[in-house]
Amino acid sequence: MQPDDLVLLTGRDHQRVTVAAQEVGLLPGTRARVEGRVLDVTDTDAVVGLADDLSTRYGGADVVISNAVARLLPEESQAERADEFIDVSNTATHTILRAFGPVLRPGGRLLVVASSLGTLGHLDPRLHHLFDGASLDQVEYAVESWRGAIHHRTAQEAGWPVWLNVPSKVAQVAAVRAVAAERRAHDLAASTLIASVCPGMVDTATSRPWFSDYSQAQTPAQAAEAVLDLVFTEHVDPALYGELVRFGKALDWHDGTPPGEQDTMVTP
Template sequence: MKTSRIALVTGANQGLGRALVEGLAARMNSDDLVLLTGRSRQRVTDAAQEVAELPGTRARVEGRVLDVTDTDAIGRLAEELRSRHGGVDVVISNAVARVLPQESQAARADEFIDVSNTATHAILRSFGPLLRPGGRLLVVASSLGTLGHLDPRLHHLFDGASLEDVEKAVESWRSAIHHGTAQDAGWPVWLNVPSKVAQVAAVRALAAERRDGDLATGTLIAAVCPGMVDTATSRPWFSDCSQAQSPARAAEAVLDLILTEHVDPALYGELVRFGKALDWHEGAPLLEQDRLLTP
């Protein structure tokens, strides 16, 4: 059976990822395919079946087991989509490691970096070449992903960096955490800040290589900030979630970005929040007491 479009969402068992799968399945066509991915086979199977059975679902929905910390598995899935379908049309890198406020940030650093950064790099490298004309490759980040949230001593590591430079900077940060020298070098205690900056820098790096060709074909590569979302990952960090969006509401702006036909050049390669690009250099380093996973 011919498939018109292929969409892939990581970290899609629940929360925003699940909402993005539901939205894609409802707004794409009956001969399109949406792949819901996650680490647990049972949860992936159950979630894919539940989405497929929703009244508003139009596209086909299938589950794929994918542990994004396994970069070889990312490569194998990319090769499967290349060989079976010739490419991919929508890729949303959404997986995140859950860290609780009472946990040691340093003790959770490896898992957090592997899920948020190493996996992002692998997805950009593996799926970027498979993106068909008019495709969308989005990395879910946050407003903390602007460079100004880092100590100025660290800006040179990410500003104008290549993807290889970003990868080296992330590993340097990881090493500094393990050696107890991270704070002296200017790295914040809270993992989410450098992690998000590095995600956005990686997107900017790939986009810089592809900009002219992608804009000529209506293809978009960008990072996205969905705003504050009420999920199991974010809820422990906020004393008041009354202003948080439901995952379904937060997914709407991301889905609009994906499914609009026209690509605004001002959004290409940028961190996009509610349809507008955030200034890469904006923000200020957080004080130690500002320990929240700001949207």
């Protein structure tokens, strides 16, 4: 990166964002200008405003990484936390795809951090038609139908799992696939990549309450390497475009099995 390049780190807490930007800016080898911005991804106007601002001031964005998550603890009610979880993981993802897709410059990268649970097979077969080959509008409709079923206590009857992370991740990946399907030919010609990414098991405050064995877990820095490999690769592999990518390989969209009722599902 060059001294006139700009890296924006965003988050909801001003102090944490400011400290993070300062720490990254002081890392050995950092040449770009690093700034922190307060941004709540559930604030649609704020996300759209940031995309518009980057388009106006800089002609667009070269790299966009969507990595927001709502922290959920095992003892908490999944249904009671559903709105916050869906707003952060899904509604915000839809907004980011709509806002930043049009301002992504040729050769750019738009990556949504998801999970290996994001393959279609992890859902009950009755729900597959909602996401398989769906447009972004259709994915959004499916997500809101799921939200409504949770509120009306009909979700399990319709086939939705108790664990929010499963349909949430499938919907994230489906949303990325929907946007990528419309842009594929143009983006590949320009070496532009849109994809979802599974970083693997990562030892964080969000995931730690759900696991007892962390012997195979990565640090956040280690997990970032596979994501950055996609950012900095010179040529886009067509086999990865629009797919859920884990450690450099695309996962089969139709793979997976629905979780049992007692399974805990925050698997990365």
